[in-house]
Amino acid sequence: MRGPSALSLSRALTRRPHHLHHHHHRALFTTRGQRQQQLAALLTSSPLNTPKRTYSTHPPNAKLNLPTDYSTTPLLCHTTTTALTNPELPPETRNGTTKRMNLFQAVNDALATALAEDESVLIFGEDVAFGGVFRCTGKLAETYGADRVFNTPLTEQGIMGFAIGAAAEGMRPVAEIQFADYVYPAFDQLVNEAAKYRYRDGACGRSAGGLTVRMPCGGVGHGALYHSQSPESLFTHIPGLRVVMPRSPLQAKGLLLAAIRSNDPVVFMEPKILYRAAVEQVPAGSYELPLSKAEVLKKGDDVTVVSYGQPLYKCMAALEQAERDLGVGVELIDLRTIYPWDKETVLKSVRKTGRCVVVHEAMVNAGVGAEVAAVIQEDAETFVRLEAPVVRVAGWSIHTPLSYEQFNAPDVARIYDNIKKVLGF
Amino acid sequence: MKRIRPSSLLRRPVRVSPTTLQHVHRRTAASLSQRPDSTHLKFPGALTSPFSNTMKYEVPSNYPALPTYRAIDQHGVVVDPNFEPDMTEEEVIKHYKDMLTVSIMDLIMFDAQRQGRLSFYMVSAGEEAVSVATASALTKDDVVFCQYREQGVFKQRGFELSDFMNQLFANVKDPGKGRNMPVHYGSRELNIHTISSPLATQLPQASGAAYALKIQRMQNPEMPPRVVAAYFGEGAASEGDFHAALNIAATRSCPVIFICRNNGYAISTPSLEQYRGDGIASRGLGYGIETIRVDGNDFWAVREATKKARELALQDGGKPVLIEAMTYRVSHHSTSDDSFAYRARVEVEDWKRRDNPIARLRKWMESKGIWDEQKEKEARDSIRRDVLKAFAEAEKLKKPAIKNMFEDVYEELTPDLKAQMRELSEHLDRYPEEYDFGEFEGGKASLEQ
Numbered sequence: 053m054r055g056p057s058a059l060s061l062s063r064a065l066t067r068r069p070h071h072l073h074h075h076h077h078r079a080l081f082t083t084r085g086q087r088q089q090q091l092a093a094l095l096t097s098s099p100l101n102t103p104k105r106t107y108s109t110h111p112p113n114a115k116l117n118l119p120t121d122y123s124t125t126p127l128l129c130h131t132t133t134t135a136l137t138n139p140e141l142p143p144e145t146r147n148g149t150t151k152r153m154n155l156f157q158a159v160n161d162a163l164a165t166a167l168a169e170d171e172s173v174l175i176f177g178e179d180v181a182f183g184g185v186f187r188c189t190g191k192l193a194e195t196y197g198a199d200r201v202f203n204t205p206l207t208e209q210g211i212m213g214f215a216i217g218a219a220a221e222g223m224r225p226v227a228e229i230q231f232a233d234y235v236y237p238a239f240d241q242l243v244n245e246a247a248k249y250r251y252r253d254g255a256c257g258r259s260a261g262g263l264t265v266r267m268p269c270g271g272v273g274h275g276a277l278y279h280s281q282s283p284e285s286l287f288t289h290i291p292g293l294r295v296v297m298p299r300s301p302l303q304a305k306g307l308l309l310a311a312i313r314s315n316d317p318v319v320f321m322e323p324k325i326l327y328r329a330a331v332e333q334v335p336a337g338s339y340e341l342p343l344s345k346a347e348v349l350k351k352g353d354d355v356t357v358v359s360y361g362q363p364l365y366k367c368m369a370a371l372e373q374a375e376r377d378l379g380v381g382v383e384l385i386d387l388r389t390i391y392p393w394d395k396e397t398v399l400k401s402v403r404k405t406g407r408c409v410v411v412h413e414a415m416v417n418a419g420v421g422a423e424v425a426a427v428i429q430e431d432a433e434t435f436v437r438l439e440a441p442v443v444r445v446a447g448w449s450i451h452t453p454l455s456y457e458q459f460n461a462p463d464v465a466r467i468y469d470n471i472k473k474v475l476g477f
Numbered sequence: 478m479k480r481i482r483p484s485s486l487l488r489r490p491v492r493v494s495p496t497t498l499q500h501v502h503r504r505t506a507a508s509l510s511q512r513p514d515s516t517h518l519k520f521p522g523a524l525t526s527p528f529s530n531t532m533k534y535e536v537p538s539n540y541p542a543l544p545t546y547r548a549i550d551q552h553g554v555v556v557d558p559n560f561e562p563d564m565t566e567e568e569v570i571k572h573y574k575d576m577l578t579v580s581i582m583d584l585i586m587f588d589a590q591r592q593g594r595l596s597f598y599m600v601s602a603g604e605e606a607v608s609v610a611t612a613s614a615l616t617k618d619d620v621v622f623c624q625y626r627e628q629g630v631f632k633q634r635g636f637e638l639s640d641f642m643n644q645l646f647a648n649v650k651d652p653g654k655g656r657n658m659p660v661h662y663g664s665r666e667l668n669i670h671t672i673s674s675p676l677a678t679q680l681p682q683a684s685g686a687a688y689a690l691k692i693q694r695m696q697n698p699e700m701p702p703r704v705v706a707a708y709f710g711e712g713a714a715s716e717g718d719f720h721a722a723l724n725i726a727a728t729r730s731c732p733v734i735f736i737c738r739n740n741g742y743a744i745s746t747p748s749l750e751q752y753r754g755d756g757i758a759s760r761g762l763g764y765g766i767e768t769i770r771v772d773g774n775d776f777w778a779v780r781e782a783t784k785k786a787r788e789l790a791l792q793d794g795g796k797p798v799l800i801e802a803m804t805y806r807v808s809h810h811s812t813s814d815d816s817f818a819y820r821a822r823v824e825v826e827d828w829k830r831r832d833n834p835i836a837r838l839r840k841w842m843e844s845k846g847i848w849d850e851q852k853e854k855e856a857r858d859s860i861r862r863d864v865l866k867a868f869a870e871a872e873k874l875k876k877p878a879i880k881n882m883f884e885d886v887y888e889e890l891t892p893d894l895k896a897q898m899r900e901l902s903e904h905l906d907r908y909p910e911e912y913d914f915g916e917f918e919g920g921k922a923s924l925e926q
Contacts, residue, residue: 113910182745182819203750205715206676206743234675237717274596276658278674417893448883448897454596455647455655456882458912459901465911466904 116373116464120329120365127349127368128300128332135302135333140341150333155326158301158334159188159266162308163226165338167196170224172262173312175201177211177228185230186268186327212238212265216246216317219263224312232269232321233281246317247292261315264308268324269297270362270413271452271461280452282361282414287319288391288423294318294343295390297361300326302334306341307388314343323362346394348401352381355471356401358424359411360387363462367411370467380475390420395427399434406439407474411462416446440477443470543758545770545803548777551832553840560777563784564613566847572613572776573842574856575632576605576835581860582628582638583808585868586645590659590812594872595645597659601626603807606776606834607738608708609633611800614783615706620686621669622679622707625660626738630708634667638863642871649918654885655877676713680722680735683707684797687726687733691795704790705733706783711801712743714757723764723797732795734786735761738773740806745819761799773802774834777841804834876916878923898924 110118122128129135132150153161166173175192181203183190193201204211208229215227229235235242242265250259271280287295294316298304304322311318349364350371357367364386371382383401387393402408408428410421421444428442429435445462452460511519518526548560562569583600590598601608608629615621615634623630628641643650645659653661653671663671670686673679687705694700713719714737726733737757741748748756761768767789771782779802786798805828809816816825842848883890883898890898902924905912914921 111911111913114912115910116908117911178743179745181750185744185813203746205751206712206746207715207717209717210715236675274658276656276661279658416897448901449891449893450882450886451656453656453882454658455876455917456879459879459882459905463911465908469904469907 114465116370116468117458118369118464120369122329122331122365125365125368127365128330129302129334130332132333135335138302140306140347141335141339145335145337145339149336151336152331153301153334154328154331155298155301155304155322156186156188156328158305159308159322160190160192161334162305162312163189163192164195165305166224166226166309166312167192167200169338170312171200172222173200173224173226174218175226175228176204176214177266178204178206178230180204180228184228186324188266188322188327189228208234208236208238209241212241213245215263215265216241216249216260219246219260219317220249220258222262224262224264226264226266226312229265229267231279231281231324232267232283233278235265235267235283238265239286242287242293242317242319243290247290249292249317251292259315260317262312263317264311264314264320265318266308266320266322268327269321270323270325271457272325273457274454275452275457276454277451280457282321282412282447284319284321284390284412285414285419285423288393288420292317294392295321296343296388297321297323297390298388299323299361299364299386300330301332303341303386303388305334306339307343309338310340310343313340318343321361325362341388344389344392344394346388346397347386348383348397349386350382350384352383352405354380354405355382355407355409355474356385356398356405357382357409357411357467357471358385358387358398360390360420361413363411363413363467366462366464367467370464370471373464374468374471374475378472378475382471387420387424393423395431398424399428399431402428402442403434403437406437407477408442409445409467409470409474410442411445411467412447413461414447415449416444417449419444419446421446440474443474445470537754540755542755543768543770545772546778546782547772547775548781549775549837549841551774551837553837553842553844555841557778557781560781562777566845569838569842570847572609572633573835573838573848574860575609575629576776576838577856578638578860578864579605579609579629579632580835581857582641582864585861585864587808587812589868595659597812598645599626599660599811600808601628603805603828603833604738604740604773605629606779606838607736607773607802607804610776610779611706611708611734611736611783611802613780614787616701616703617668618701618703619668619787620690620703620705621667622683622686622705623662623669623672624676624679624709624713624738625672625674626710627708628660628662630706631662631664631667631669634664634669636662636664636667638867639871640664642867643874646871646874647876648871648874649877650871650874651877654881656881677709677716677718677722680707680709680713680718681725683733683735684722684726684729684731687731687790687795687797688729691730691732702791703732704787705731706736707733708736708738710743711737711739711741711748711757712746712751714760715743715751720760720764723761723766723799726797727764727766730793730795731797732790733797734783734790735766735797735799736783737799737801738804739801740773740804742806742810742816742820744810744814745816747820756801756803758799758801761801764797766797766799768799768801770801770803773804774832774837776834776838805832807833875918878918879914879921880923895926898926 135150136146179185180189181193211227215225218225246260246263269282284295287293296307296311298307311320359367367384410424412420425442445466447460548557550556586598587600608627612630612633644662647655661672683705690703743751758768758770769782771778782800786800789798807829883894905921
């Protein structure tokens with residue numbers, strides 16, 4: 053169920069030069085050049101000279117809400133050495149090489165790796181054959197053949213049911229839903245079928261394990277109601293599904309390979325704003341990163357910040373500023389797998405810091421933050437160490453509105469403010 | 478135009494007793510028993526199937542494709558001997574200008590998006606006749622559900638250039654209150670429901686809306702007969718909602734016209750990979766729905782087919798009708814798409830040269846002596862000026878008030894939302910330099926209750 057702007061979020065937002073090939077009705081219309089001139093003249097001529105409306109920028113005097121600088125953030129491995137010293141990587145990977153990739157290239161690399169090493173892997177979805185609207189499946193059909201990499205008709209419920217059936221008969225399908233916003237027709241198949249398959253089949257032993265469903269998620273600045281959603285908590289409520297959201301190219305490759313090899317169905321959500329923006333050194337060859345294992349990205353003694361996906365970059369910027377301004381140490385944890393999640397890593401951290409801020413982009417009501425906060429206060433050993441209420445920084449309880457996204461998505465200022473708040477409690 | 482308010486007219490509740498329903502059910506079941514020596518199957522699921530002693534599968538390709546109706550050919554020459562234009566000269570010119578307006582606006586807005594003036598746009602090049610001509614056969618009271626490439630429907634029904642521009646720039650005059658992506662137009666006055674990005678979701682809604690119109694007229698015969706028109710592409714017809722919509726509309730006899738713009742592509746996916754079988758039209762027959770396939774580049778054929786569809790939809794207490802309008806998506810899918818990544822440039826060029834709905838109606842008009850090069854030039858110049866004027870006026874308006882982000886989630890703000898609004902307001906007071914709220918009506922003050 054692709055919406056109107058399927059490709060926009062990959063191109064328009066990532067500031068790539070646009071290649072315009074546009075010569076409609078040449079015989080009927082003035083040329084494109086003439087039209088451009090007219091428009092340009094109109095838009096710059098004095099009576100109509102209005103400031104150019106920019107829709108993704110930052111306020112001139114902002115100190116906190118600055119655009120994320122992906123080229124310097126410590127969350128990405130800018131050198132081969134930092135990439136290969138990751139202790140979670142297997143020894144043979146650590147002794148290998150790396151390649152600079154963005155997120156869509158890392159996803160592509162993982163898919164190519166899976167196709168090459170396991171002939172039961174299939175890849176399909178809407179517009180997948182030409183490379184997908186976000187380019188994640190580029191060249192895969194050419195390299196691995198149209199029998200294993202193919203377009204489906206435009207039906208999410210069909211894609212999901214098809215994937216479950218293929219998985220139940222021994223394949224490892226990787227189904228793509230073009231946008232997370234369009235997964236809902238597939239909800240029945242995911243909730244009632246994929247999640248319950250093993251439970252229902254009992255001693256017969258079949259399952260939908262081997263199924264991975266990938267979907268781009270999250271805001272990009274102007275996706276509005278139907279190109280911005282981050283519906284992970286709808287899936288974390290469903291026992292039987294593993295829900296994963298990577299923060300970076302290196303993480304995406306390892307987690308996606310683990311998801312494809314997992315014998316449980318995995319919902320793999322890719323923050324689409326990172327497809328082109330997040331670039332880092334990614335180890336070559338095949339490697340896995342552990343599912344259901346959180347990662348401490350930065351140590352600190354005074355506050356624990358828990359997040360996943362794109363907001364981690366904002367958390368990092370906020371905590372760096374908070375540490376500078378307030379002289380405190382903030383610990384940052386990436387959940388990575390949002391369900392079944394790694395409670396121990398979070399509890400261990402909060403027992404140390406006594407303060408916790410949970411950050412996610414999706415609506416605050418019944419979101420992942422609610423689950424994390426509840427688990428923290430339920431654990432007696434952690435509860436007695438709490439110095440402040442656990443706070444959530446998340447989207448408000450609204451739909452993602454076009455013009456107001458800057459006031460809705462958690463930003464550096466709101467995260468910073470809440471770090472301050474728990475410290476001042 | 479005064480909008481009909483059905484709810485105020487619904488004063489006579491119709492009571493259906495449970496015994497009536499039981500009676501109907503019993504009688505139907507009793508009449509379905511299979512009699513000995515019958516020549517026809519009389520099972521509940523197939524009421525008129527003759528018995529056959531030949532074991533034979535039906536092969537779709539043994540059936541000829543459904544024909545495609547044309548009133549005029551590519552040269553604007555009338556080919557249907559029964560065709561009589563039913564519009565005045567002025568009306569034809571008005572509709573021609575509607576198509577022209579949409580295509581000129583499309584080109585300007587596409588370029589404007591490329592210049593960064595707005596975040597997104599979708600053109601409808603090549604499909605102007607499907608939208609404008611179908612809309613021309615509806616009444617103002619009919620209810621419309623669009624997909625997202627039907628700006629011609631809006632234009633034909635009276636959407637002004639300023640209405641388009643206010644939505645595209647999501648300014649303070651946008652009825653969508655700045656919440657929706659560009660091209661998600663809607664108009665209560667024109668009875669067009671606001672566009673939603675998910676595909677085919679509007680189709681079962683159209684069936685339900687049509688049922689509502691039907692019941693409302695049963696309950697109040699003074700209401701005018703009304704139909705629902707629902708637009709969608711051939712890609713959307715792969716969604717489960719399409720099939721659900723046709724089936725439920727058929728079983729509940731809903732006065733709804735399903736209008737498929739079969740433009741050959743769903744983003745990159747050609748119709749060959751979208752379906753097998755005889756297009757979308759053949760599915761209508763499968764659901765027991767009267768169906769026509771029509772040349773979507775022929776303004777007159779589309780109008781004639783839709784006029785007939787409306788008549789059929791209101792017959793026998795209401796029934797669904799399916800129109801498959803064959804056309805070609807000359808444009809990229811949207812401003813985000815470069816379609817030459819998946820189709821040959823020459824394919825598109827061939828289509829543009831060979832056939833175009835605007836050029837075709839123009840040829841017909843010229844053959845009637847009601848249009849010429851001079852009029853064409855004047856019309857284009859004046860439309861272009863009007864578009865640019867509306868563009869400039871809309872672009873300089875402020876954005877709607879920030880509080881609009883919290884409103885209309887529920888009919889009234891919940892305590893939760895009020896608290897969130899207050900929290901945001903206080904946050905903006907603490908960190909004013911971190912946000913751009915000057916371009917919003919009232920700045921951050923609108924958040925203060």
